[in-house]
Amino acid sequence: MSEINPCAAPRTVHVGTASRSYDVHVGAGNLDDLGRVVAGTGSSRACVITETNVGPLYAQAAETSLADAGVDVTDRLVFPAGEASKSLAVLGGLLEGLAERGLTRDDAVIALGGGVTGDMAGLCAALYLRGIRVVQVPTSLLAMVDSSVGGKTAVDLPAGKNLVGAFWQPSAVLADVRCLASVPHELLTDSCGEVIKHAVLADPALLDELTERPLNAPGTDEGRLVDVVTRNVEIKRDVVDADERERGLRQTLNLGHTIGHAIESASDFTLGHGSCVAAGLCMMTRASARRGWCTSETAARIERCVAAHALPTGCDLPADLLLHYMAHDKKRHGGSVNIVVPVEVGHVEVRRATLDELRELVELGREEVR
Numbered sequence: 001m002s003e004i005n006p007c008a009a010p011r012t013v014h015v016g017t018a019s020r021s022y023d024v025h026v027g028a029g030n031l032d033d034l035g036r037v038v039a040g041t042g043s044s045r046a047c048v049i050t051e052t053n054v055g056p057l058y059a060q061a062a063e064t065s066l067a068d069a070g071v072d073v074t075d076r077l078v079f080p081a082g083e084a085s086k087s088l089a090v091l092g093g094l095l096e097g098l099a100e101r102g103l104t105r106d107d108a109v110i111a112l113g114g115g116v117t118g119d120m121a122g123l124c125a126a127l128y129l130r131g132i133r134v135v136q137v138p139t140s141l142l143a144m145v146d147s148s149v150g151g152k153t154a155v156d157l158p159a160g161k162n163l164v165g166a167f168w169q170p171s172a173v174l175a176d177v178r179c180l181a182s183v184p185h186e187l188l189t190d191s192c193g194e195v196i197k198h199a200v201l202a203d204p205a206l207l208d209e210l211t212e213r214p215l216n217a218p219g220t221d222e223g224r225l226v227d228v229v230t231r232n233v234e235i236k237r238d239v240v241d242a243d244e245r246e247r248g249l250r251q252t253l254n255l256g257h258t259i260g261h262a263i264e265s266a267s268d269f270t271l272g273h274g275s276c277v278a279a280g281l282c283m284m285t286r287a288s289a290r291r292g293w294c295t296s297e298t299a300a301r302i303e304r305c306v307a308a309h310a311l312p313t314g315c316d317l318p319a320d321l322l323l324h325y326m327a328h329d330k331k332r333h334g335g336s337v338n339i340v341v342p343v344e345v346g347h348v349e350v351r352r353a354t355l356d357e358l359r360e361l362v363e364l365g366r367e368e369v370r
């Protein structure tokens with residue numbers, strides 16, 4: 001999808017959370033640099049964890065770079081691609097694999113893939129030997145802009161998304177936007193849901209630019225991808241630096257997720273995470289407009305950007321089914337669940353809603369805003 005742009009200069013964003021500081025390297029064609037980055041973390045051995053789609057495309061290049069930098073490379077661990085692998089069973093197999101390879105606390109896991117791989121390999125690294133290094137190498141746009149940064153790792157349970165996990169910050173992140181050239185168009189589109197979320201949270205100008213020039217349009221060049229990924233990482237960095245453990249400000253990163261995660265589970269993962277976030281964001285925004293928490297112009301502005309990317313602006317799954325999953329939301333407190341309300345573009349507020357209020361919000365969120 002992207003044209004090679006020799007002017008896509010690499011960028012570095014520094015993340016400084018309470019538990020660990022690290023650099024996020026964003027570039028075009030910088031996968032070759034992985035070995036130097038991993039060696040810089042002090043790791044002497046590394047095991048690439050990847051999945052069946054991404055492994056054949058990029059694992060050899062990653063391992064060659066590691067070996068060239070003097071890092072001892074173990075046999076890679078490969079699991080089946082897709083959200084269904086975010087399970088305790090697959091996690092257990094990966095942990096056994098690390099033990100079989102004899103990884104020690106001097107070594108590193110390389111998470112090579114999209115958000116599923118980042119969440120799985122990150123959780124392996126958090127648990128194995130009570131914690132070894134992980135270097136995140138995101139290959140989907142969603143993983144570059146969101147999941148590789150900030151240290152949330154998780155697997156799903158049948159009861160819902162990400163219900164078992166840990167905060168475990170990476171030791172470094174390397175995002176090569178050239179890897180996006182192999183991403184199918186519908187998956188690139190899906191990832192745009194989290195990009196739009198970040199723009200709504202913190203960058204009104206970016207939201208309007210995305211509406212004018214959707215990121216999934218043909219011909220988006222590497223320079224723009226480096227710019228947009230970098231800006232998104234900065235937005236997320238500003239939040240996780242201030243609140244690593246989601247005691248306050250970080251809860252805002254859940255914008256669109258209360259309803260979005262429920263749609264994702266209720267659709268049996270036939271819809272991608274970013275698409276569900278986009279739908280959840282639009283539904284919460286429309287409901288907020290109906291409640292008078294934001295203006296109808298704010299709701300329309302957000303929806304225009306989502307629609308410009310051909311992402312879903314709502315869902316018609318039964319409210320009861322969505323409520324079933326929202327009741328298992330990890331941000332539940334007693335009979336209430338946290339919701340993130342878009343008050344205006346660039347300003348959101350975390351509030352609590354009872355399950356009855358959530359049901360009303362879901363119904364309001366289905367209605368057109370006049």
Ligand SMILES: NC(=O)c1ccc[n+]([C@@H]2O[C@H](COP(=O)([O-])OP(=O)(O)OC[C@H]3O[C@@H](n4cnc5c(N)ncnc54)[C@H](O)[C@@H]3O)[C@@H](O)[C@H]2O)c1
Nearest residue numbers: 053081114115116117139140142146147152179182183273
């Ligand atoms: N930890 C966090 O902070 C965080 C943030 C957002 C999302 N997430 C999680 O991330 C997951 C969604 O991430 P995702 O959309 O990247 O899913 P994914 O990892 O399943 O990747 C989506 C699809 O794209 C393929 N793919 C990835 N990179 C590719 C490439 N370069 N070329 C060709 N195909 C490629 C994958 O094989 C997969 O089929 C969800 O599980 C979500 O819960 C976590």
Ligand SMILES: O=C(O)C(=O)C[C@@H](O)[C@H](O)[C@H](O)COP(=O)(O)O
Nearest residue numbers: 146150152161162194250253254257
């Ligand atoms: O990093 C965060 O914090 C986020 O909330 C980012 C979200 O995009 C991501 O989907 C996250 O995994 C959701 O968090 P959860 O705690 O609701 O599982």
Ligand SMILES: [Zn+2]
Nearest residue numbers: 194257273277
């Ligand atoms: Zn998300």
